[in-house]
Amino acid sequence: xxxxxxxxxxxxxxxxxxxxxxxAAPALAQGAGARTLRFVPQxxxxxxxxxxxxxxxVRNAAMLVWDTLYGFDSKLQPQRQMVESEEVSADGLTxxxxxxxxxxxxxxxxxLAKDAVASMARWAVRDPMGQMIRAIxxxxxxxxxxxxxxxxKQPYPKMLLALAKNNSPCSFVMPERIAKTDPFQxxxxxxxxxxxxxxxxxxxxxxxxxxxxxxxxxxxxEAADWxxxxxxxxxxxxxWVIMPDPATASSAxxxxxxDWWENPIADLVPLLKRNRNVNVDIADPLGNVGSFRMNHLxxxxxxxxxxxxxMMALSQEDYMRALVGDNPELWKSMPSFFTPGTPLYTExxxxxxxxxxxxxxxxxxxxxxxxxxxPITILVAQDQPITKAFGDVSADLLKRIGMNVDFxxxxxxxxxxxxxxxxxxxxxxxxxxxxxxxxxxxINPAAYTAIRANGDGAWFGWPKSEAIEAARDAWFAAPDMTxxxxxxxxxxxxxxxxxxxxxxxxxLSYQAWRKNVSGVVKAPIPFxxxxxxx
Amino acid sequence: MFxxxxxxxxxxxxxxxxxxxxxFSLLYIxxxxxxxxxxxxxxxxxxxxxxxxxxGLDRPFLVRFGEWVFRIxxxxxxxxxxxxxxxxxxxxxxxxPTLSLMxxxxxxxxxxxxxxxxxxxxxxxxxxxxxxxxxxxLGFSVPVFVVGYLLAYYFALELDWFPVQGYTPFAExxxxxxxxxxxxxxxxxxxxxxxxxxxxRATMLEVLQQDYIRTARAKGAGQGTMxxxxxxxxxxxxxxxxxxxGVALLIGGAVVTESVFAIPGLGRLTVDAILxxxxxxxxxxILLFSFVYVLVNLLIDLSYxxxxxxxxx
Numbered sequence: 001x002x003x004x005x006x007x008x009x010x011x012x013x014x015x016x017x018x019x020x021x022x023x024a025a026p027a028l029a030q031g032a033g034a035r036t037l038r039f040v041p042q043x044x045x046x047x048x049x050x051x052x053x054x055x056x057x058v059r060n061a062a063m064l065v066w067d068t069l070y071g072f073d074s075k076l077q078p079q080r081q082m083v084e085s086e087e088v089s090a091d092g093l094t095x096x097x098x099x100x101x102x103x104x105x106x107x108x109x110x111x112l113a114k115d116a117v118a119s120m121a122r123w124a125v126r127d128p129m130g131q132m133i134r135a136i137x138x139x140x141x142x143x144x145x146x147x148x149x150x151x152x153k154q155p156y157p158k159m160l161l162a163l164a165k166n167n168s169p170c171s172f173v174m175p176e177r178i179a180k181t182d183p184f185q186x187x188x189x190x191x192x193x194x195x196x197x198x199x200x201x202x203x204x205x206x207x208x209x210x211x212x213x214x215x216x217x218x219x220x221x222e223a224a225d226w227x228x229x230x231x232x233x234x235x236x237x238x239x240w241v242i243m244p245d246p247a248t249a250s251s252a253x254x255x256x257x258x259d260w261w262e263n264p265i266a267d268l269v270p271l272l273k274r275n276r277n278v279n280v281d282i283a284d285p286l287g288n289v290g291s292f293r294m295n296h297l298x299x300x301x302x303x304x305x306x307x308x309x310x311m312m313a314l315s316q317e318d319y320m321r322a323l324v325g326d327n328p329e330l331w332k333s334m335p336s337f338f339t340p341g342t343p344l345y346t347e348x349x350x351x352x353x354x355x356x357x358x359x360x361x362x363x364x365x366x367x368x369x370x371x372x373x374x375p376i377t378i379l380v381a382q383d384q385p386i387t388k389a390f391g392d393v394s395a396d397l398l399k400r401i402g403m404n405v406d407f408x409x410x411x412x413x414x415x416x417x418x419x420x421x422x423x424x425x426x427x428x429x430x431x432x433x434x435x436x437x438x439x440x441x442x443i444n445p446a447a448y449t450a451i452r453a454n455g456d457g458a459w460f461g462w463p464k465s466e467a468i469e470a471a472r473d474a475w476f477a478a479p480d481m482t483x484x485x486x487x488x489x490x491x492x493x494x495x496x497x498x499x500x501x502x503x504x505x506x507x508l509s510y511q512a513w514r515k516n517v518s519g520v521v522k523a524p525i526p527f528x529x530x531x532x533x534x
Numbered sequence: 535m536f537x538x539x540x541x542x543x544x545x546x547x548x549x550x551x552x553x554x555x556x557x558f559s560l561l562y563i564x565x566x567x568x569x570x571x572x573x574x575x576x577x578x579x580x581x582x583x584x585x586x587x588x589x590g591l592d593r594p595f596l597v598r599f600g601e602w603v604f605r606i607x608x609x610x611x612x613x614x615x616x617x618x619x620x621x622x623x624x625x626x627x628x629x630x631p632t633l634s635l636m637x638x639x640x641x642x643x644x645x646x647x648x649x650x651x652x653x654x655x656x657x658x659x660x661x662x663x664x665x666x667x668x669x670x671x672l673g674f675s676v677p678v679f680v681v682g683y684l685l686a687y688y689f690a691l692e693l694d695w696f697p698v699q700g701y702t703p704f705a706e707x708x709x710x711x712x713x714x715x716x717x718x719x720x721x722x723x724x725x726x727x728x729x730x731x732x733x734x735r736a737t738m739l740e741v742l743q744q745d746y747i748r749t750a751r752a753k754g755a756g757q758g759t760m761x762x763x764x765x766x767x768x769x770x771x772x773x774x775x776x777x778x779x780g781v782a783l784l785i786g787g788a789v790v791t792e793s794v795f796a797i798p799g800l801g802r803l804t805v806d807a808i809l810x811x812x813x814x815x816x817x818x819x820i821l822l823f824s825f826v827y828v829l830v831n832l833l834i835d836l837s838y839x840x841x842x843x844x845x846x847x
Contacts, residue, residue, distance in 0.1 A: 248699050
């Protein structure tokens with residue numbers, strides 16, 4: 001029996017039950033208060049320092065507990081959140097921020113400018129945009145209790161974007177005593193000023209995390225819009241219930257034991273859709289960008305012709321169908337490095353990924369690049385459905401273009417460490433690994449680590465291209481949207497020509513929730529403000 | 535007897551030391567890097583390197599092993615790399631669900647399997663015997679997770695008798711506690727029931743041929759007395775041995791069962807820790823499992839004296 005068939009059988013019970021009308025809640029759900037929202041997150045909340053650990057699940061949980069100075073709205077525009085007003089000097093060198101009045105931490109202490117200063121200082125060490133600001137920073141100081149100033153040696157037009165972005169790490173504000181923790185050490189106190197308090201006593205890593213409504217939170221007047229606007233909490237408590245098994249999570253949702261499941265796997269979605277008590281919809285409209293990452297240090301992929309040979313044969317449709325099945329709602333081809341449907345999306349230079357796949361041309365180009373049949377070490381994490389699907393397609397692709405595949409089936413933890421090795425592939429290194437980037441990270445170069453081509457300082461694979469770096473710098477310096485678009489067109493073309501990496505397609509995922517829950521929005525992060533449960 | 539117990543308890547020390555060295559060495563040479571997991575997918579190699587250094591993972595093997603052993607000798611299993619919580623606390627949070635699962639499974643398995651094996655031996659060759667053996671083959675052959683999903687399908691979703699998932703602490707009442715454990719225990723107990731039933735049947739078949747059984751029959755002992763008093767007691771030693779050995783089977787099965795039924799026990803803690811390379815947690819849990827296994831075997835050895843008066847320590 002195939003995995004997909006078995007999962008459907010295993011999880012099918014709920015659908016059958018709902019259709020049959022057998023909807024009585026089990027003992028566990030009967031004891032639950034309607035004011036407690038039970039949520040199944042994408043992964044285990046194994047640590048809770050959003051600066052030290054930058055996994056998305058930590059960022060998502062942190063969004064409940066810590067507030068940010070600015071926040072992205074659904075139009076991807078930075079909006080004030082903790083900040084009441086900001087002022088930038090005429091030369092663009094000095095930014096002065098004033099905090100809203102009445103902001104309080106969960107321990108009852110007021111939020112002061114010194115807290116924001118310490119928090120930004122810690123964030124700036126770990127965040128790529130923060131590091132850029134830090135590199136040109138003159139000083140970051142509190143002026144008074146509600147005002148702080150960030151003065152720079154040169155203008156940084158993307159300041160508000162840096163403070164508002166939802167890419168991990170976000171610029172969360174913590175009390176000064178906590179924010180002074182070394183950014184490479186984990187904090188031990190979880191005190192924020194966000195709309196929920198973290199209930200540390202109830203935290204069982206791997207099983208459960210609880211967040212109680214913070215009565216002292218002062219929401220903004222505006223309507224909530226993603227990270228922006230008034231974060232009005234409509235439930236008393238949010239409980240994160242960790243469920244590693246998707247079939248169990250599906251059954252629990254259908255049976256009313258949980259209220260909201262962040263990432264149902266595609267195989268189970270048809271069952272959930274048939275259940276009259278469950279809503280299913282796209283989770284994050286910004287989706288994900290699949291990645292076929294090549295090692296630029298070693299032959300044959302140290303030659304752009306070899307990288308382009310792979311790209312001219314690579315079929316994004318194959319990758320996407322292997323991952324999400326035949327549902328066309330869930331994927332798109334993208335001859336681009338940027339997230340489809342976002343303002344800066346471009347296909348300039350992306351012809352190599354379009355049209356009929358050219359295996360013979362790829363073989364010829366590989367020969368020109370000097371490929372002599374050496375084994376191509378491809379790291380495939382089998383414990384991640386995305387990388388496993390991508391790996392299988394890649395093995396087939398490489399064989400079709402005459403490459404000798406050394407398929408290393410392993411787990412994500414091993415890929416995480418082995419991809420950092422610069423040794424030749426036969427000596428512990430690698431040629432190819434797969435991953436995926438949140439579409440929110442790929443809307444522009446701000447937090448897009450994988451688009452860097454600065455050699456040793458670049459992301460795994462260590463590409464080096466001055467043209468790519470120059471185009472990226474041009475985007476950071478762009479004063480308006482027209483200039484930004486021109487820079488992104490150039491960047492996309494340079495990166496395609498260079499074979500920076502091969503995007504394997506754009507894919508979406510679903511979320512599912514009980515029909516007695518309302519206010520769930522499509523967003524890159526599950527937002528709990530505005531969500532009610534009847 | 536007391537001297538024997540002391541000797542056996544002391545003998546656990548070198549066993550635990552060997553386990554400790556083995557586990558630590560294995561994790562040291564195993565691929566994987568917790569720093570890379572912590573740093574996240576977007577982190578640069580430099581960030582990963584700094585986190586590794588801050589966790590002390592860049593230090594030599596002997597230094598790390600020495601520190602770990604020194605801490606263990608003081609009863610400190612260390613702190614989780616990820617959660618920053620003491621490993622002892624994490625184990626304490628998880629031990630009740632796993633212990634409950636194992637106890638209920640053991641109880642269920644023994645109360646079903648032993649009578650099954652006895653009856654199968656008594657009716658050897660009959661349809662009852664064949665049915666018991668067929669059940670045993672099925673119990674061995676069907677994976678725990680398949681049984682788990684099927685049980686959840688019928689008894690949780692169709693009939694709504696039990697919850698699909700989760701665990702309710704014993705302190706919240708016997709009923710809720712049991713309702714969360716029935717399905718996982720049945721799922722986990724399948725293999726165990728099969729194992730005990732088969733060994734009971736085999737041993738009983740041998741015992742039932744003995745002269746003293748014939749004597750008991752000749753003296754007019756009832757069928758029940760003969761089977762469960764005279765025969766079973768003499769067949770108990772191998773059965774109890776298998777029950778002890780099966781504890782390891784239960785520990786392994788608990789990992790899968792806890793995942794299928796979302797029970798926050800030690801099995802899931804172990805899997806999570808392995809996938810993230812949370813070394814202190816892996817080491818702590820394996821040491822605990824080893825200790826439990828050694829202890830169970832000691833108890834089994836001691837229990838022999840109850841069944842066979844000829845055994846003396």
